[in-house]
Amino acid sequence: MANPKGNPQNFDNPPSKDLTSTVTFRCTDEMKEEIKSQDNPGQFCRDAVQEKLDKNKNK
Template structure:
């Protein structure tokens, strides 16, 4: 079975946007444990970051 790595159709991601870049940052041990406990930790992080970016964009308009 092939890995889902970087294929947009394997995520809740529009097909026109490829998941090619990586982002890393430091978190507390507790945050890491909570994120890892999610059903799909990478998608959870993408959704959380996108939500924060959308909210920030909305406040700036």
Template structure:
């Protein structure tokens, strides 16, 4: 039976970084629908968060 949480090597993250933590937050219904419409919603969220963190770091 496959791991329901996925395998880190299947995601676009560095091999040494495992995806072990979860983050939950509230969004509007419209935001949720737009995110769910993405090809890979979890990766889309990870990329968006990382982009915002990188942008904040450059300030």
């Protein structure tokens, strides 16, 4: 049976960091469909959030 929490080596995530936390947010139906249409929606969201966090950190 697959690990429901995900395997870090399956993502562009350093192996030392487990993907165990979940974040939920509201968005429009259009945003949701665009996200779901990505090849890897979860990684797309992680990358987008990390990009914004990095940008804010450098202000």
